[in-house]
Amino acid sequence: MGMPTNPVLAPSPHIHGLPDFPSISDDDFVPAFDIAMADHLREVEAIAADTRPPTFANTIEALEQTGRGLAQAAGVFFNLVGPDTNPVRNAIAQELAPRLTEHGNTIALHGALFARIDTLYRTRDSLGLDEPSLRLLERRFRDAVRAGAALDDDGQRQMREISARLSTLTTTFSQYVLDDSNASAVLVDDAAALDGLSASAISAAADAATEAGHDGKYLLPLDLPTSQSALASLTDPETRRRVFEASVNRCSRGNEFDTRAMVLEITALRARSARLLGYRNHAEFVIAEQTAPDADAVQSFLSELVAAAMRAGGRELTRLHGSGSDPIAPSDITHRLAVEQRENSAVSLDDFGDYCELDRVLTDGVFAAARQLYGLRMVERPELPTYHPDVRTWEVFDADGVSVGLFLGDFFARPSKRGGAWMNNIVDQSQLLVAHPIVVNVLNLTKPQPGSPCLLSFDQLTTLFHEFGHALHGLLSAVRYPSQSGTNVPRDFVEFPSQVNEMWALHPTVLSGYARHHETGAPIPSELAEAAREATSVESAHSTIEYLAAAVLDLEWHRITADDEITDVEAFEARALASAGVASDLIPPRYRSAYFNHIFGGGYSAGYYSYIWSEVLDAETEQWFLANGGLTRANGQRFADTTLSRGDSVDPIAAHAELIGRSAEIEPLLARKGLVAAVG
Incomplete structure (x- = not known):
């Protein structure tokens, strides 16, 4: 009798390979990764040792077929660490971070393997490859070089040491942010x-x-x-102050969760790594692989928006203060904006949430729009296993009734879940591997009492549509190679499809489908629906400024060089914001450095600008949809054919130009943000 299969790596008995979560314990993960990494290395060694001349099939495509067990283990484990962690999983993540980094380096820096890739890369124009295959070859070569494959032995040693240390630091940073956010909750x-x-x-x-x-x-x-979010509603200034100060001081209070030393070490290590690879700084290293031309172009783009936003912000703050003598504090801004919105609206928006019950919004809003645009049908499968009782699963069918994947929704906050909202892949779509996508949307909505509805605010409604846009990018993927699937695109393009999906949240046809009173079932009054659209048609300057301040901070942290010596996080923040013209005592960055998980614990280092960079494409695409009839099956099919289905198998910017018939311009974005009058 053979050895029993590790439950993490065992073939799934469920549709599309959905992991059998109940059969998996935390004790299974490290042994599973041990097995999977060893298997992966044996597969790679066989490719590197092949005595035949390298070809695309026996080298590049063969590499795409390796590591399936490792992908399976990672798809399960890292999906759990974000939305449902515990001390054991945190410890496993700490153990795995440097090991997985070293595993990746062992493959990327494998001399014989790189020699085969290099040979193919140098002769790529004569290989007769189609666009997806050529892009895959070029990506494999660049990834190896960027890992240090072209460096000498000492350079490779330094790269290994730096990447191992960074993997530990970034994992710890993310855990500290969750821990201190929980510890900083305000007791009333x-x-x-x-x-x-x-x-x-x-x-x-x-x-x-x-x-x-x-x-x-x-x-x-x-x-x-x-x-x-609570600050917009709380009427007591002292409670608002306590909540704001708890938020803005996270991870910088000198307690066991203080991350400031980590921020300094992470940024210094990234700068050293960039210099080893021939870049002036980490921002140049990152942006070299994005759709933006270079770091200077990103800085110029942000500077243009900052100048316009700060002028608009000055007028907004003056208006909010009015003629009153009471000083305005940072904790008061969103509250006063909410009051102003109520006062200026002919119809009170206080009751809008009564028409946005989660289940109805999902079924008759989010899913209904996906069916109208893309022909998708969502069928809930409550009998399928999940990793937490709150998680729900839907099977996804295309317009021909073919099952194309699974969608999991994990909507409610809990102490074991990190903050924010995101999309995860458990399984990437791939024609080569005959793999169907399994994607997860994670939100942090307040779980209602049993029998009570979960009612969504404006922001939560938008977030639900946004994250499902990411899910659509994964579910509608139709590529051959798994590394090009769905959201595996440049960081400054990945937010584009999700931002496009936000446009349907208040679209008249979609809104009329889901907006029913949670008690009476009455449809939303037309005047309330119109007031909601008007209220959200232009962002507040406050929202734009706090985002731009965070994007500036990210870029400045990652434009430091290996020769710079930064010793004080707060002083660096102050200089960076002042230098960029976005410093404001009343409007702090959306994330301060000490809890900026996107860039120090996630994958957005030197890439937080991508949200607004992608929004240029989004604003143009919204105009394209509206000019061509809006919510139609034909428009959805064209968007899917040019963008959602193609992942990184084609040049993303060329795909967008194909969609709208020209290159994107910035004017629609400026109009959306109310910055047209502030430019100049």
């Missing part, structure tokens, strides 16, 4: 201090306090960004 003694919050939010705060051992009190958990 009296419900009167929560005036302005909805009854369901107050109830959730009471439950959170009870769970934390504070019966009879209220606990306000923190959102990931600096701006806390």
Whole structure:
């Protein structure tokens, strides 16, 4: 009898290879990675040792077929660490981070393998490859060079040491942000201090306090960004101040979760790595592989937007302060914006959330729009296993009734889940591997009491549509090679499809489908629907400025060189923001450095600009949809054919130009953000 198969690596009995989560324990993960990494190295060694001359098939395509067990283990484990971690999983992640980095380096720096790739790269124009295959070959070569394959032995040794240390630091940073966000939740003694919050939010705060051992009190958990959603509703200035200060001081209080030393070490190591590879700084290294021309172009782009946004922001702050004598504090801005919106609206928007119940928005809004545009049909499969009781699973069928993948929704906040919202791939689509996509959307909505509805705010509604845009990018992928599947595109393009999907949240046809009162079932009044569209048609300058400040911080941290010596995180922040013209005592960055998980714990280093860079394409695409009839099957099919289905198998910018018939321009974005009048 053979050895039993590790449950993480065992063939799945479920449709499309959905992991059998109940059969997997935390004790299975490290042995699974041990097996999978060893198997992967044996597969790679066989390719490198092949005595035949290298060809695309026996080298590049063969590499795409290796490491399937490792991809399976990673798809399970790293999907769990973000939305449902625990001390054991955190420890495993710490152990695996340097090991997986070294594993990747062993392959990327394999001399014999790189020699085969290099031979193919140098003769690529004579190989007769189609565009996806040529892009794959070029990507393999560049990835190896960027890992250090072309360096001498000492350079490769340094790269290994740096990448191993970075993997540990970034993993720890992410864990500290979650831990300190939980530790910084604001405890409130009296419900009167929560005036302005909805009854369901107050109830959730009471439950959170009870769970934390504070019966009879209220606990306000923190959102990931600096701006806390509760501030818009809370009427008590002191409660707003406490929540704001808890948010903005995270991971910089000198406690065990202080990340400032890590920020300095991460940025210094990234600068050293960039210099070893021949780049002036980490930003140049990262942006060399993006759709943006270079780091200077990104800086110029941000500078243009900062100048316009700060002028608009000055007018906005003056207006918010009005003629009153009471000083305005950073914790007051979003509250005053919300008050102003209510005062200026002919129809009160306070009741809009009553028409945005989660299940109805999903079924009759998000999924209905996907069916109208792309012919997708979502069928819930409650019998399929999940990794947490709150997670739900849908099987996805195309217009011909063919099952194309699975979609998992993990919508509710819990202490084991890091903040924010995101999309994960458990399985990447691939024609070569005959693999169907399995994608997960993770949000942090407040879980309602049993029998009570989950009602969405404007921001939560937009986030739901946004993240499903990422899911569509994965589910509609139709590429041969797994490394080109779905969202495996340049970082400054990946947000584009998700931003496009936001446009349907308040579209009249979509809104009329889901916007029913959660108690009476009555459709949303037309005047309320129109008021909602008007209120969200232009962003506040505050929102734009806090985003741009974070993008500037990211870029400046990653434009330091290996010769720069930074010793004070706060002082660097202040200089960077002032130099860029985006410093404001009243509008701090969306993320301060100490809890900027996107860039120090995630994959957005020198790439946080990508949200607004992608939004140029998004604004143009919104205009294209509207000019061609909007929510139609023909438009959806064209968007899927040119963009969503193609992943990184084609040049993304060329694909967008193919869609709209020309290169994108910035004017639609400026108009959307209310910055047209502020330019010049």
